[in-house]
Amino acid sequence: MSTLSLTGVSRWYGNVVAVNDISMALGPGVTGLLGPNGAGKTTLLHMMAGFLAPSRGTVTLDDEPTWRNPDVYRRLGLVSEREAVQGFLTAYEFVLASAKLHRLPDPAAAARRAIDLVELESAQDRRIGTYSKGMRQRARVAAALVHDPQVLLLDEPFNGMDPRQRLHMMQLLHTLGDAGRTILFSSHILEEVEQVSGTVQVMVAGRLAASGDFRTIRRLMTNRPHVFAVRSTDDRALAVALIAEASVSGVELDPTGLTVRAGDYGAFTRALPRIALNKGIRVRQLVPSDESLESVFSYLVEA
Amino acid sequence: MSTVTWITARGLFGRRRFLLLLPLPLVLLGLAVLCRSLGVDPGQWGPPVLVGLGLAVVLPVVALIIGTGVLGAEIDDGTVVHILTKPLPRWQIVLPKLAVAAGVTAVTVAVPLYVAGVLADSVRLGLALAVAAALGALAYSALFLALSLVTRRPVLLGLVYVLIWEGLLGNFVSGTKVLSIQQYVIALADRIAPTGLLETSVSVPVASVMTALVSVGFTVLAIDRLRSFSVAGETS
Numbered sequence: 001m002s003t004l005s006l007t008g009v010s011r012w013y014g015n016v017v018a019v020n021d022i023s024m025a026l027g028p029g030v031t032g033l034l035g036p037n038g039a040g041k042t043t044l045l046h047m048m049a050g051f052l053a054p055s056r057g058t059v060t061l062d063d064e065p066t067w068r069n070p071d072v073y074r075r076l077g078l079v080s081e082r083e084a085v086q087g088f089l090t091a092y093e094f095v096l097a098s099a100k101l102h103r104l105p106d107p108a109a110a111a112r113r114a115i116d117l118v119e120l121e122s123a124q125d126r127r128i129g130t131y132s133k134g135m136r137q138r139a140r141v142a143a144a145l146v147h148d149p150q151v152l153l154l155d156e157p158f159n160g161m162d163p164r165q166r167l168h169m170m171q172l173l174h175t176l177g178d179a180g181r182t183i184l185f186s187s188h189i190l191e192e193v194e195q196v197s198g199t200v201q202v203m204v205a206g207r208l209a210a211s212g213d214f215r216t217i218r219r220l221m222t223n224r225p226h227v228f229a230v231r232s233t234d235d236r237a238l239a240v241a242l243i244a245e246a247s248v249s250g251v252e253l254d255p256t257g258l259t260v261r262a263g264d265y266g267a268f269t270r271a272l273p274r275i276a277l278n279k280g281i282r283v284r285q286l287v288p289s290d291e292s293l294e295s296v297f298s299y300l301v302e303a
Numbered sequence: 304m305s306t307v308t309w310i311t312a313r314g315l316f317g318r319r320r321f322l323l324l325l326p327l328p329l330v331l332l333g334l335a336v337l338c339r340s341l342g343v344d345p346g347q348w349g350p351p352v353l354v355g356l357g358l359a360v361v362l363p364v365v366a367l368i369i370g371t372g373v374l375g376a377e378i379d380d381g382t383v384v385h386i387l388t389k390p391l392p393r394w395q396i397v398l399p400k401l402a403v404a405a406g407v408t409a410v411t412v413a414v415p416l417y418v419a420g421v422l423a424d425s426v427r428l429g430l431a432l433a434v435a436a437a438l439g440a441l442a443y444s445a446l447f448l449a450l451s452l453v454t455r456r457p458v459l460l461g462l463v464y465v466l467i468w469e470g471l472l473g474n475f476v477s478g479t480k481v482l483s484i485q486q487y488v489i490a491l492a493d494r495i496a497p498t499g500l501l502e503t504s505v506s507v508p509v510a511s512v513m514t515a516l517v518s519v520g521f522t523v524l525a526i527d528r529l530r531s532f533s534v535a536g537e538t539s
Contacts, residue, residue, distance in 0.1 A: 049388070051534040068530050073390045080534070084381030086310065088317035094385075100306040101389040143385065 002062050002075050002150035002182055003027050004048060009057035011043050018043040020206040021057070026151075026184055030177035032193035033186040034293070035203035036301060041186040042081060044203065045155050048184070049078040061151060074102070077144035079137075081155035081186075087129030091120055091139040094128060098143040114142040119168060133160030141169070145176075152176065154185040158192050170196045194293040202300050209300040218296045219265050225249050226265045227295075231257035231285040232276065238283075241275045257285070307386060307399040311373050315407065318376065323368055327361045328415040335419035349423040349500035353432065357416050358488050362436055363443055363465040366408045370447025371457040373400040374525075378451060384534065393529040401441075401448055401522060408440035424498050431496035439488035442517040446484070449521035452528035480504045487514045 004026040011019040019040040035041050046052040047059050050066035050073075058065060061072045086094060095114050099107035115124050118138040123131065128139055137160060144152060157173075158166050173196055177183045184201075187193050193200055200217075202210045210217045218226075232238045235258050239251045242260060247267035252259040262268035269286075276283045290296075304312075315321060331352065338348040374397075377383035386396055413433035420429030446464075451457035472479040473486070480486045486503070490510035493501040505513075 046534050051384070051387070051532070053531070053533065070387075070390050070392060073388050076388075078384070078388050080381070080384050082381040082384075084384065086314060086317075086382050086385070088313060089310075097306050097310055098385065098389070101386065101391060103390075144388070 001028055001180055004151055004182060004184070005058075005060050005063075006044075006048070007058050007060075009044075009047060009054045009059060011040075011047060011052065011055045017206050019047070019054075022203075022208045023057075024201060024208065024211060026182050028177070028180045028182050029199065030173050030183045030185070030197040032197040032200045033184055033203065034190070034193050034200050034297060035186075035188065035209075037188055039203040040206040041188075041203055042155055045078075045153055045184070045186055049076065049080075049153050051078075073149075074147065075150040077147070077149035077152045079140050079144045079152070079154040079157055081159070085128045085136055085140060088127060090125050090127055091115060091131075091135075091142070092124040094139055095142045095146055099146045102147040104147060110146050110148075111142075114146040117145060117172065118142045134162055134165040137161060138165070138169075141172075149181070151182040152184075154183070156187060157185050158187065158189065166192070173197075190292070190294045190297055200293065202297065204301050210296075214293045214296050215291055218291050218299075221296075221299055222264070224299055225261035225263050226268070226288060227290040228260045228262065228268070229257060229285065229287045229289045230260055230272075230283065233282040233284070234279075237279055238276065238281050241279050241281075242272075245271050245275065247271055259289070305395075305399050307391075307396055308403055310386070311400050311403045312407075314377065314382075315369065315372055315403065318372070320368065320372060320376070324365055324411055327364060328411055331357050331361050332415040332418055335415075335422045339422040345423040346499065350502070353416070353419055353423060353500060354489060354502075357412075357419060357432070358436070358439070358492075359470060359485055361415070362408075362412045362439055362488065363461075363469065363485065365411050366404075366440055366443035367447050367458065367461040367465065369408050369411075370404045370444040371451045371461060373404045374448055375451030375457050381534075383532075387529075387532060394526045397448070397522060397526045397529055401444055401525075404444040404448060405437075405441040408444055409437040412436045412440060420496075424500060425496070427496040428492075428498055428500070431492045431494075434495060435488045435492035438491060438514055439484055442484045442487070442514050445518045445521035445525070449525040449528065452525050452532070477504065481509065481513070484514070484517060486510070 006022055006024050009019060009022045033041050047054050050069060053067045061076060064072060066072050092111060096107055096111040099110040104110045115121055118141050120138050120142060123135060128136060157169060161169060173183050198213045200214050201208060235253060239253050239258055242248045243251050247262050247264040248260060249263050250261040334352050413436045416436050417429040417433040420432040447461050450460055454460055468479060469483045469485045473483055486505045487510035489501050490503045490505050490507055493503045494507045
């Protein structure tokens with residue numbers, strides 16, 4: 001079990017502040033690092049991986065700094081965004097070289113295990129230069145996993161993967177997270193993060209805008225009305241009853257059902273069954289329609 | 304062979320850039336063979352071919368191509384990250400790469416220089432040129448390897464050093480010769496095989512000490528720079 005800690009980390013390039021005073025602690029499990037392009041995700045990942053000195057603040061892995069400390073790579077693996085691989089090597093040679101550079105006791109076995117993990121056995125003896133983007137990505141993941149690191153950092157790992165490869169990569173990250181590894185991956189594609197991880201760190205313009213479980217984050221945003229899609233046996237009657245309720249700030253009626261805006265999440269969800277019961281209306285569906293990561297994210301970016 | 308050496312060598316010989324190494328030594332060899340077969344006086348063709356072409360152009364340019372290639376090419380295409388994310392002390396990355404660079408440069412340059420030296424004068428001159436070129440290869444490689452870590456334009460800066468500093472300024476401002484690897488190589492070769500073909504301008508002790516200083520100094524600089532190697536983010 002390893003913990004990656006950031007304390008008051010900032011990084012600037014000249015006048016441009018890329019990362020602004022970020023503190024977080026990453027423990028075992030899968031965490032998504034989310035943010036629009038240019039939010040500073042890659043800069044932050046590079047500082048975590050010891051490839052960039054923080055202008056201010058500290059980045060430590062189990063209390064050891066990651067900057068100018070190659071020893072951290074015994075416990076840390078990095079899959080960078082730039083898909084650079086030595087195309088003249090086969091995947092097996094590439095992963096084996098990584099195993100040897102890590103001075104593992106049985107590099108050949110470790111290389112085979114890592115290639116097995118990313119399901120690349122069938123192509124392992126072909127030159128990486130002949131691979132598709134997704135296969136190259138998997139070869140790089142295999143190389144980063146060959147020493148079974150406690151912490152794995154991945155920058156946009158799903159780029160260029162087809163849906164099946166994505167699914168497989170997501171499962172792999174889940175498995176590693178469940179096994180007690182600390183996994184952090186960055187992405188600007190929300191569905192990816194939503195499917196892989198409930199815990200997110202959201203970066204906007206260099207700052208940490210929110211962190212934690214994204215459903216919880218959404219509920220804490222009390223200044224935003226919560227939106228629910230409601231379907232019932234009598235939508236019009238239900239709309240009339242709901243608009244009288246203090247916690248409801250707006251109701252829209254359309255052919256598919258009701259769209260209800262509620263200022264208070266708890267009060268509304270408690271009130272709805274009571275109202276429906278009183279009016280003799282049967283509620284068929286109640287879905288929070290803006291609890292997806294996408295809406296949480298857009299709220300944070302707009303804020 | 305260490306894994307870093309293996310990857311470096313595969314990377315060097317696996318890139319097309321490697322083919323750039325071949326023409327220059329071949330021209331040197333061809334000119335020497337041509338002059339000899341036409342019976343030209345070695346006093347006439349020796350200095351321009353051995354020094355003007357061999358030591359002033361072939362050696363530094365080959366060293367530049369290889370020296371900036373062993374690490375610089377990996378930095379350019381980003382593959383350096385694979386080696387850097389390993390728990391290796393950074394000297395274990397720099398030294399094997401320097402060894403590959405200096406070794407390949409030495410072999411590529413020393414062989415044609417040896418042949419040209421034999422054709423111009425004697426086996427002794429050939430050996431002297433080969434040994435001095437090998438020492439020069441080490442100094443140049445250390446310099447260019449360090450350059451690829453301190454600047455993003457190592458080839459350009461290296462060319463400026465070779466062509467402007469050593470080539471041009473060396474002819475007009477004699478003081479610059481004290482900081483010229485080319486002059487050390489000439490002085491060392493002349494010390495091993497004294498002939499009238501090589502014109503020296505720095506003393507042998509200065510040449511020996513400076514060659515060692517350049518080799519060690521730039522290697523230490525490269526190791527230190529690699530320790531603080533930063534990967535530029537999107538924002539830079």
